[in-house]
Amino acid sequence: MASIEDVARATGVSTATVSRALRGLASVAEPTRARVQLAAQSLGYVPSAAAASLASGRTKAIGLLTPHVSRWFFAVCIETVEAVLRTHGYDVLLVILPPGGRTTPGPGRTLPPSRPMIEGDLLRKRVDATIVLTLPLVSAELGVLQGLGHEVVYVGGSAPGLCSFGIDDVAVGASATQHLVDLGHRDITFVGGSLSPGDWAPPQERYRGYQRVMAEVGLPEQEVVSADLTVADGRRVGRELLRRRTLPPALVCASDEVAIGVLHELRVAGVDVPAQVSVIGVDDHPHAVLHDLTTISQPVAEQAELATRWLLGALDGPKGEDAVIRTERLTTHLVTRGTTTHAGWERSHP
Amino acid sequence: MASIEDVARATGVSTATVSRALRGLASVAEPTRARVQLAAQSLGYVPSAAAASLASGRTKAIGLLTPHVSRWFFAVCIETVEAVLRTHGYDVLLVILPPGGRTTPGPGRTLPPSRPMIEGDLLRKRVDATIVLTLPLVSAELGVLQGLGHEVVYVGGSAPGLCSFGIDDVAVGASATQHLVDLGHRDITFVGGSLSPGDWAPPQERYRGYQRVMAEVGLPEQEVVSADLTVADGRRVGRELLRRRTLPPALVCASDEVAIGVLHELRVAGVDVPAQVSVIGVDDHPHAVLHDLTTISQPVAEQAELATRWLLGALDGPKGEDAVIRTERLTTHLVTRGTTTHAGWERSHP
DNA sequence: CTGTTAGCGCATTCAG
C-alpha cells in the first residue's frame, strides 16, 4: 500500500510535487514529472480517493439515480452516462429507487418513509453532482434534490426547477394519437396511464397529449387503461381487452413494452392486427421492429449524453452563477410499421 | 454543512461520542444517543464519507464490474446486487467494461491498452470489494482482480481463482443440444460462438457443451456460426442462413436474444419454425415466451443475490482466513415451447 | 518550478 510519501521519497521530491505531477498540473518540470510517474508506477502507487476528497472537497464521483435498470430506456441511459463520465475521470455511484408504491396511495404523493432521507444522505458529500433518470419525483423529493448543494440534471423529460434534457412527452402522446386520427380512427383508447394524475411522469404526460388531440378533433375520450410500462403488464392488459364484448379498434400505448405485451396476447388470440385493432407505441425499442410495431421514436442515448456533458461543463464552469434552468427537448418522430392501419380497413377488405 | 463537531457542541458531548452514537455502537447510553440523533437531525448533519473512509479504512462502497447494462442478464444482476447492497448500507460503484475488441485480435488475449490499468486504479482504495458480472476476463485481468487486495466475487459462471456463483454453462449447452438430439435431430448447428476459443466466457462454454454431446452421440459437428448475443446480431445470422442453399434444420443458440433475432428473420422469410427449423435458446428471457421460444432457463437474480450475500458475509467475517475458493453452480432447466420439434416433422406432416 | 505548512472530518486508540 504505497502512499504518496513513498513516491516522494523514492523520487527525492516533496509530496506536493508528486501530487501535482501525477495530476498533470502544468507547473511541474517535465523531467520531474517523468521521474515521479516512473516511481509511482513501479511502487504500484494508487492515490487514495478518500484522502483526495477530504483534502480537495471534490469526490470525482457522480450519483446516478434511476428507477429501473432492466428497462431499455434506462439501461441505455446508464450505459451512456457511465461511458461519458468515465472518460472524464468520474466514477458513477448507482442508486436505484424503484418507484413502486409511490403512486399508489392517497393523493399520489406518499412515499415509503425511508426514501427521501436515503436520497439526501446518500448523495450529499459522496458525489459532486447527480443525474436523475426519469424518476417520477414528488415535490418533497424535488426539494431534497435541490437542497443537495450540488448540480442536478434530469434526463428523459423535464422536472420543475431542474435542468433537464429529454423529450416532450405531451407532444409524443399527441403525435401517436394524431397518427391514429389521421388514419380515420375515432374510437381511440390510451393504455398505460397511471392512477395518479398529479404526477408528471412520462405516462401521464403522454396521456395529456392524447387528451389534447382528442379534444382538438372533437373525439370522445375513452376510459384510460392503466398499466405498468412492461411487457408483462401489457400482456395482462391484452387479456383484459380480449374479455370485453368488443375490442377497442385503436390503442395508443404509453411505451413499446406495453404495446408488445398487448400485441402478443391479441395475436395469440387470433385477433388480426392491424385489421381489427391498430396499435402504436412509444420509444422505438430494439424489439419493436420484431413485432412490426408502429411507434414514436426517441433519441435515448443523445438525451443522456447531452445531460452528462452539460453537467461536466457545469462542474468546470462558474459555480452557481448560471442559475438559468436549462430545459432542452429533443425531437421525436413517427416510425410507421405494420400495426396501424386505416379505420374500417377490415370491412373494406375481402 | 454541519460537521460532527457542530453536533457535538449542540449536544454537549465529544465528537467521539457523536460518532459512536450515530453509528449505533453499543457503548453509548440510550439517552445520550437520543440527544445526539436529535441534534444531528435538526442540524441536517450528514457524515462525510471521505473522512470516514480515511479514518476507518473502509469505504462502504462496492465495485460492480459489468460488460453490459442493456442486456437482460446483466440488468437483472445489477438491480439485484444494488438492492441487496443498499439495504446493508453499501454504495455501488458501477463500472462498465464493454468487452468489445477484446476477443477479436490475435490469440484472443489482447486488450485495449488502457483497460487493465483502469481496473486496478479504479477499484483499489475506492471500494471494499468487487463483484464481477460474467465478464470474459483474460488472465492478465484475473491477476489484476486478485491483486486488488480485497474480496472479489464472480457472478454468472466461474472464473479461475475467484469465488463464483453461477450456472454450469457447459451443462447448459449440453442440455440444449441434448434436447434436439432427443427429438431425433442429427444435423445440429451452434449459433453464437465467438472466434476466440481460448476464452472461457459463457458462449464458449456453452459451445463446449454442444461439442461434448455431439461427440457422445456420434454426430458430426456443424460449423459454428459466430454471433454477438444480441437480437441485432441474431437477425444478421438469420439473414445469412437464409442465403444458404439449404437451411440448417436445428439450431442451438447461445442466448435467447440471438435466438429471437434468428427466429424473426426466418419467420419473416416464411420459414416454418419448427417444421423446417428447430430453434432453442438459453436464458428464458422475459421475451422468450412472446416468440414461443424453447430455452434453458437460468436463475439470474438468485445468482446475483447469493454472490452479494456471500460477499457481505466475507466482509464481516474472518479476514483472509477462508482462502477456500467457493464455486457454486445453480441449476437450470429446459423450458419446452413451440420452436423445437421432431426431426423430419415436416415430411410426416400434411 | 518546488518545498513547507496546514488542515480536510472523521474513527480510533487510550485514559478515565
Place this chain on the structure above:
DNA sequence: CTGAATGCGCTAACAG
C-alpha cells in the same frame, strides 16, 4: 459509558 488526543493520505495555500 465518555473525553482527549492522534493520524488516516492527500491537496491547497503560501513561500521561496
